[in-house]
Amino acid sequence: MLSLLKRYRRPLLVGILLLYPLAAFLVSGRRGRDPNFIDRGVIALTAPVQQGLTATIDGAVAAVRNYLDLRGVRQENDALHLENLQLRSTVQVLGETRAENGRLRKLLAYAEAVPGPEVPARVVGVNPVAKLLSVRISSGEQDGVFRGMSVVTPDGIVGQVIRATGGYADVALVTDPQSRVAVRVQRSRARGTAAGAGNGPLTLENMLRTEDVEDGDLIITSGTDGIYPPGLVVGRVTHLEKKEHGMFQRADILPAVDTSRLEEVLVVGSPYSAMAPGATAEGSQK
Amino acid sequence: MKFLVTVGIALALLTLESVLVQQAGLVLGRVDVTVVLVAFLALRASLVEGALSAFAVGYLLDLMSGQPTGLFTFLAVLTFLAGRLVSTFVDVRGAVSFALFAMGADLGHGLLSAFFTWLTLKDGITAPLLSGMPLQVALTGLAALGLYPLFKRFETAQDRQPGLLR
Structure with missing residues (x-):
């Protein structure tokens, strides 16, 4: 038996490598499993690299965009100033509505679902x-x-x-x-x-x-x-x-x-x- | 050592791909870099070493998917074994022939993945996966063209015999 195992150890190992994940998949199906300590270790290793790469690419893109944006910033500033005035007046109106809404909720003893x-x-x-x-x-x-x-x-x-x-x-x-x-x-x-x-x-x-x-x-x-x-x-x-x-x-x-x-x-x-x-x-x- | 290098390359490629896909906004058109790696293993690695490396690469892909089920670990080992079988019939030497070989491997991998996903999905919706496949296979072929010289370089570095001056 031992000699047989020794003789076929390579095909056996490959068979296990093939069938173990298949069995795991068929058992767990689409649900997957919760992360174990190896999973957590690999994620802890790769995620900071992902974050670093994303930040680098974003930084480069932002630098180019900032340069382009600066060219039209004066016109945009004027437009935003006007928009800001309009929004401030809207906020004042909404503030009144919000206060009224709060009073009505209180009146109805409405408990807001806090998520x-x-x-x-x-x-x-x-x-x-x-x-x-x-x-x-x-x-x-x-x-x-x-x-x-x-x-x-x-x-x-x-x-x-x-x-x-x-x-x-x-x-x-x-x-x-x-x-x-x-x-x-x-x-x-x-x-x-x-x-x-x-x-x-x-x-x-x-x-x-x-x-x-x-x-x-x-x-x-x-x-x-x-x-x-x-x-x-x-x-x-x-x-x-x-x-x-x-x-x-x-x-x-x-x-x-x-x-x-x-x-x-x-x-x-x-x-x-x-x-x-x-x-x-x-x-x-x- | 070769095993560790393979795992390191897979990890780096998957991380890079994950970020690039996010930046490029491609959702279904992915590049199967791991299949390219497994295809290379099928051509160059021994049975046990290749199967172990394919297992590790598949595990990493499973982990990156967010829901590790074992499917991609299984498919990576299966793709490696199928690739080994196919490589006895075809002669893959240059970058172009390797790209075609990797595209074939990716097609098989993608179809099997869609089949197993169909098996486990309640409603069996696999149309989005299949519709994105031609682009995915083409992108994988392009990636294989670019990665082939890199893999060859790593392989040469690994196979270098220790000498007096090393």
Whole structure:
């Protein structure tokens, strides 16, 4: 037996190298596994290099842009001065509205759903595998970023944290084919699901044919998935298909955020561990 | 030593690619630098050394993907073994023939990746992966053209025999 093992040790070793990861894949499937100490070590080694490279390239691009921008800065300054005056008057009006809103909320004993801390982060790299559309950001467990938290920009939602280590986290984008987000139409409050379909528009699913939705409608998160806070912009409805038969209507959603050109993001919401036991996970990476 | 050099090159290439893809804004059109490396291993490395290196390279790719499942580790070893088999039938010497060889390897790797992704996705949406593949294979071929001299240089440095003055 021992001599047989010795004789075939090379093919055996190669067989193990081939079949062990296959078995791991078939067992864990699309869920993947949590990072172990080797994973964390490799990420700790590569992520700072990614960050350094990104900073170098950004620095070079910014230097060129700054030079070009300086040429038209006087005209722009005048225009901004005028815009600033307009904005200040708008802010005063909004301040009044905000105070009124606060009084009314108090009157109605409305408890605003606080999604948790907001952590700013910078995108340092893109996942080199096309199978899963994800990016790596420069904030991790040390900064209060954990798996399950949502990632947004001022324009709208970006995705969800799927893995966090020391100072870095990986974020699966909403455009990824495995992504599902619980959404509603802002105008009519009709509910549905936004599904990722690779690079490009999202798909509006599970929207009943009788629901009121039109081309150009703004789609926002409904918050019912327990992942994304309610009211965040997802995108706008395009290519609405209302068929004569069937239960649901279908549409494309043009994402509000161009996920291929991300730079700075904000991590918000609660991690999986902080979710209530009864919370649903409709809007999650499946 | 060769194993460590291979892992180091893979790590550097993946990190560089990840940043460049982010800067260029390419989402689906990726360059499979690891497949180029595995293709080179299939041509030049011994069975065990190559399989171990391919395993390590695949693991790194899995790790960079954000959701390590083992799929890319398996595919890297499989691509290495298939490449070794194919290399007994074809003669790959210059940069151009290596680029064609790497493109073939990338096509096989991509199709298998799409197949296994289809197996594990609930809705089985693989159209985005397949539609981006021609560009990905072409970019990988270009990368192979550029990387071939680099790999050859590393290989020569590794194979240098220790002498009196070294």
